Amino acid sequence: xxxxxxxxxxxxxxxxxxxxxxxxxxxxxxxxxxxxxxxxxxxxxxxxxxxxxxxxxxxxxxxxxxxxxxxxxxxxxxxxxxxxxxxxxxxxxxxxxxxxxxxxxxxxxxxxxxxxxxxxxxxxxxxxxxxxxxxxxxxxxxxxxxxxxxxxxxxxxxxxxxxxxx
Amino acid sequence: xxxxxxxxxxxxxxxxxxxxxxxxxxxxxxxxxxxxxxxxxxxxxxxxxxxxxxxxxxxxxxxxxxxxxxxxxxxxxxxxxxxxxxxxxxxxxxxxxxxxxxxxxxxxxxxxxxxxxxxxxxxxxxxxxxxxxxxxxxxxxxxxxxxxxxxxxxxxxxxxxxxxxxxxxxxxxxxxxxxxxxxxxxxxxxxxxxxxxxxxxxxxxxxxxxxxxxxxxxxxxxxxxxxxxxxxxxxxxxxxxxxxxxxxxxxxxxxxxxxxxxxxxxxxxxxxxxxxxxxxxxxxxxxxxxxxxxxxxxxxxxxxxxxxxxxxxxxxxxxxxxxxxxxxxxxxxxxxxxxxxxxxxxxxxxxxxxxxxxxxxxxxxxxxxxxxxxxxxxxxxxxxxxxxxxxxxxxxxxxxxxxxxxxxxxxxxxxxxxxxxxxxxxxxxxxxxxxxxxxxxxxxxxxxxxxxxxxxxxxxxxxxxxxxxxxxxxxxxxxxxxxxxxxxxxxxxxxxxxxxxxxxxxxxxxxxxxxxxxxxxxxxxxxxxxxxxxxxxxxxxxxxxxxxxxxxxxxxxxxxxxxxxxxxxxxxxxxxxxxxxxxxxxxxxxxxxxxxxxxxxxxxxxxxxxxxxxxxxxxxxxxxxxxxxxxxxxxxxxxxxxxxxxxxxxxxxxxxxxxxxxxxxxxxxxxxxxxxxxxxxxx
Amino acid sequence: xxxxxxxxxxxxxxxxxxxxxxxxxxxxxxxxxxxxxxxxxxxxxxxxxxxxxxxxxxxxxxxxxxxxxxxxxxxxxxxxxxxxxxxxxxxxxxxxxxx
Numbered sequence: 001x002x003x004x005x006x007x008x009x010x011x012x013x014x015x016x017x018x019x020x021x022x023x024x025x026x027x028x029x030x031x032x033x034x035x036x037x038x039x040x041x042x043x044x045x046x047x048x049x050x051x052x053x054x055x056x057x058x059x060x061x062x063x064x065x066x067x068x069x070x071x072x073x074x075x076x077x078x079x080x081x082x083x084x085x086x087x088x089x090x091x092x093x094x095x096x097x098x099x100x101x102x103x104x105x106x107x108x109x110x111x112x113x114x115x116x117x118x119x120x121x122x123x124x125x126x127x128x129x130x131x132x133x134x135x136x137x138x139x140x141x142x143x144x145x146x147x148x149x150x151x152x153x154x155x156x157x158x159x160x161x162x163x164x165x166x
Numbered sequence: 167x168x169x170x171x172x173x174x175x176x177x178x179x180x181x182x183x184x185x186x187x188x189x190x191x192x193x194x195x196x197x198x199x200x201x202x203x204x205x206x207x208x209x210x211x212x213x214x215x216x217x218x219x220x221x222x223x224x225x226x227x228x229x230x231x232x233x234x235x236x237x238x239x240x241x242x243x244x245x246x247x248x249x250x251x252x253x254x255x256x257x258x259x260x261x262x263x264x265x266x267x268x269x270x271x272x273x274x275x276x277x278x279x280x281x282x283x284x285x286x287x288x289x290x291x292x293x294x295x296x297x298x299x300x301x302x303x304x305x306x307x308x309x310x311x312x313x314x315x316x317x318x319x320x321x322x323x324x325x326x327x328x329x330x331x332x333x334x335x336x337x338x339x340x341x342x343x344x345x346x347x348x349x350x351x352x353x354x355x356x357x358x359x360x361x362x363x364x365x366x367x368x369x370x371x372x373x374x375x376x377x378x379x380x381x382x383x384x385x386x387x388x389x390x391x392x393x394x395x396x397x398x399x400x401x402x403x404x405x406x407x408x409x410x411x412x413x414x415x416x417x418x419x420x421x422x423x424x425x426x427x428x429x430x431x432x433x434x435x436x437x438x439x440x441x442x443x444x445x446x447x448x449x450x451x452x453x454x455x456x457x458x459x460x461x462x463x464x465x466x467x468x469x470x471x472x473x474x475x476x477x478x479x480x481x482x483x484x485x486x487x488x489x490x491x492x493x494x495x496x497x498x499x500x501x502x503x504x505x506x507x508x509x510x511x512x513x514x515x516x517x518x519x520x521x522x523x524x525x526x527x528x529x530x531x532x533x534x535x536x537x538x539x540x541x542x543x544x545x546x547x548x549x550x551x552x553x554x555x556x557x558x559x560x561x562x563x564x565x566x567x568x569x570x571x572x573x574x575x576x577x578x579x580x581x582x583x584x585x586x587x588x589x590x591x592x593x594x595x596x597x598x599x600x601x602x603x604x605x606x607x608x609x610x611x612x613x614x615x616x617x618x619x620x621x622x623x624x625x626x627x628x629x630x631x632x633x634x635x636x637x638x639x640x641x642x643x644x645x646x647x648x649x650x651x652x653x654x655x656x657x658x659x660x661x662x663x664x665x666x667x668x669x670x671x672x673x674x675x676x677x678x679x680x681x682x683x684x685x686x687x688x689x690x691x692x693x694x695x696x697x698x699x700x701x702x703x704x705x706x707x708x709x710x711x712x713x714x715x716x717x718x719x720x721x722x723x724x725x726x727x728x729x730x731x732x733x734x735x736x737x738x739x740x741x742x743x744x745x746x747x748x749x750x751x752x753x754x755x756x757x758x759x760x761x762x763x764x765x766x767x768x769x770x771x772x773x774x775x776x777x778x779x780x781x782x783x784x785x786x787x788x789x790x791x792x793x794x795x796x797x798x799x800x801x802x803x804x805x806x807x808x809x810x811x812x813x814x815x816x817x818x819x820x821x822x823x824x825x826x827x828x829x830x831x832x833x834x835x836x837x838x839x840x841x842x843x844x845x846x847x848x849x
Numbered sequence: 850x851x852x853x854x855x856x857x858x859x860x861x862x863x864x865x866x867x868x869x870x871x872x873x874x875x876x877x878x879x880x881x882x883x884x885x886x887x888x889x890x891x892x893x894x895x896x897x898x899x900x901x902x903x904x905x906x907x908x909x910x911x912x913x914x915x916x917x918x919x920x921x922x923x924x925x926x927x928x929x930x931x932x933x934x935x936x937x938x939x940x941x942x943x944x945x946x947x948x
Contacts, residue, residue: 005850012858019862022881023869035881038862042888045855049899051907054914058891061914066884066921073877073925077932086874088941090832094871097832101839102864108846109856116852118900127902136904137911148915155919162926165933825944828879832871 015041175316182310189302200305208281218274268322276319286649287439293645311337323383342432354431361425365415372408392458406463417449430496434541443530475515479609481508486616518597528586532578535653539572547639554627557635564639571650578657580618586661618706855896862889876928
């Protein structure tokens with residue numbers, strides 16, 4: 001039982017609870033806060049996996065921007081602050097589907113990757129530093145990078161257009 | 167010349183066309199063309215005859231082969247062969263329709279006889295038909311008739327023979343009805359044509375059966391196959407019977423003889439040529455030509471009764487008996503012809519082929535002589551009447567040549583030695599007796615007796631006694647009498663061609679040669695039979711002379727019919743020709759015209775039309791039903807139902823589209839899960 | 850560490866997100882669930898990147914994050930609009946496409 005393992009399991013449990021909380025909470029704000037828990041857990045997991053840049057990016061963008069955005073959205077849509085029932089009438093079918101899907105996925109994954117191990121080695125550390133990531137983006141994936149920037153621009157403009165009050 | 171014998175029928179045929187087109191403009195109105203053409207044919211026929219006799223003599227090495235039971239070998243086995251000359255008209259696979267000539271002894275004999283008699287009749291007709299309303303057409307038809315008869319004689323296949331047969335039938339019809347403005351004449355012509363037509367059905371069926379039996383229309387082939395046993399006996403019997411029906415019609419045998427006496431309505435030269443010498447013997451010629459078919463079909467060689475001999479025998483008697491009650495001289499001769507034809511057919515039926523042909527040959531001469539003599543009598547003696555009882559009598563004083571020739575002809579017919587009829591009739595009787603046909607021998611003898619008797623009656627009524635007619639009888643001009651003399655010469659001399667008593671067998675040698683024949687009996691001359699037949703004939707003459715030549719006619723039999731009811735009834739039976747005409751006309755034809763036709767009409771109207779109408783109504787009703795039920799309910803129902811179902815299904819499916827996105831997403835994820843599971847399980 | 854740990858964790862998060870997408874009434878909550886799903890995918894990607902020692906997994910994860918940001922922006926704008934028109938954020942009301 002290595003340190004990474006312990007870290008993983010602790011984070012995993014926290015993330016799991018947070019996820020359940022997102023989907024089962026009766027309070028919107030609580031749901032958003034639970035999501036933040038999940039996001040933080042995810043960021044930590046990335047760092048455990050030696051993907052530092054991704055972890056930091058997750059931190060900044062997801063938690064710093066998106067979660068805040070959610071809170072703004074909740075505010076602007078006059079979402080009820082009190083507890084309410086936010087489940088629609090297909091709860092049970094949805095639960096069935098979700099569980100079923102989970103079962104299938106587990107079966108598949110166990111079948112496929114049953115004996116694979118992640119080796120956290122120096123080589124991995126060397127490879128997954130920020131430098132090589134940046135290199136990769138600006139060399140191998142420069143086109144998708146540019147496209148994504150376009151996409152962001154479009155999303156920005158689009159959001160403004162959609163939400164405009166006129 | 168032998169292989170160019172096709173010229174002989176051709177020349178009169180050309181003459182026919184020429185006379186039709188040019189005859190009226192010629193000085194003698196076409197008769198010169200007619201006589202020229204027939205004369206040319208006669209000359210050619212004589213040449214053919216001489217060449218043929220030459221051929222026979224060459225083949226036999228100069229000497230005649232005499233022998234009994236000699237069978238003529240079929241051509242190709244070293245025997246004397248016929249001269250064939252034909253070309254293919256049309257070939258259809260294995261079936262060959264040819265046109266050509268087949269000259270053997272029989273054909274040569276017929277050619278000579280037909281052209282000779284025809285030539286004499288043509289010459290005779292120039293005077294006899296003088297001033298006639300259709301002189302030119304008469305000669306045209308006479309030429310056509312001669313051509314057709316000659317075609318029939320030289321034909322080498324049954325189809326050609328049939329064409330000739332039908333053509334002579336047509337010419338007979340046209341010539342019998344030469345004076346068709348008078349209804350009895352046209353009636354007689356139609357009766358002749360239709361009665362022979364009934365026989366022709368048999369002929370045609372016989373030809374067809376023979377074609378299928380032998381595989382060919384060629385006569386030589388048919389005869390060879392019949393002789394060689396390649397055709398089953400049943401088929402031969404059937405075809406022989408059918409052909410026999412044709413013979414019965416054309417040659418005036420019982421029961422289709424009724425047309426011959428009525429045919430006397432035609433001009434007398436026509437009667438002489440067609441109904442004595444030539445056309446009526448076409449049936450006998452057919453029998454002689456296809457003799458193997460008849461011989462094997464009717465099993466003539468085995469003795470015993472057969473249809474041919476029986477019919478011939480019956481005909482002999484009924485013809486002879488009826489000749490007794492006629493007032494009309496031509497009708498006497500007509501019934502006599504029927505009787506003599508019976509002799510010929512009976513002769514064929516007992517296996518006396520040579521005798522039959524020989525009798526045909528001699529009969530042509532003396533019967534033509536008798537008819538032309540009767541014509542001479544009517545022309546110059548009885549003012550164009552043929553009624554013996556009212557217009558003739560005692561003419562021997564006024565028409566000596568006619569009288570003498572007529573008597574010669576009568577004696578020949580009666581079969582008195584040494585005239586022609588004796589030799590031929592005697593040979594028939596001898597062969598009949600020799601082959602064991604005793605019944606027919608007796609019939610033949612009785613017929614000879616009757617023949618002699620009625621001819622004596624006829625001679626008496628015409629030439630003896632007091633002249634009962636009006637006008638001035640005188641002898642006929644030479645154009646009429648010279649043919650009579652020539653024919654009487656032939657009546658005397660022709661018999662000697664086969665005078666077996668003197669060992670002469672020329673007729674047989676020359677004319678039996680190269681004919682396809684089964685083994686035949688050739689009995690030798692039987693003096694006893696000769697004596698018997700002559701005696702019988704003499705007795706006949708004697709009895710008739712006794713009855714008629716007396717001062718008081720008929721002696722004790724005078725007015726018998728007035729005194730005795732049975733005699734009267736018998737006389738009436740004979741007078742009405744055994745009521746055969748009534749039978750045919752009223753019973754058979756009338757029955758068909760009347761009740762049967764009406765019944766057929768009823769069936770047609772009610773049964774057949776009823777069925778048709780019912781089908782029509784049924785179809786209309788079915789159509790209506792189809793429309794109502796099937797179209798309206800079923801088909802439309804199906805179509806409408808389909809539309810409704812689609813609509814309702816759509817209505818149901820509508821609920822799936824709830825408009826709620828999450829519902830759709832649920833379905834989507836469920837499907838993804840299911841499909842991935844399925845995919846995983848499969849792989 | 851076993852690779853499967855991360856993968857099963859990711860699967861768990863994903864399925865929870867699915868449940869949330871399907872079963873929540875409020876639009877904002879649905880968007881939250883979608884974020885959950887995206888994060889699950891990201892964890893998957895990074896785990897594989899570590900397993901195969903290739904960076905492209907991380908790069909991909911970065912792109913996903915970026916796009917998620919854009920998507921949230923637009924999504925919230927839409928939810929705002931729905932709220933303005935329906936006067937309620939209830940997604941069940943949005944059924945104009947009902948057949």
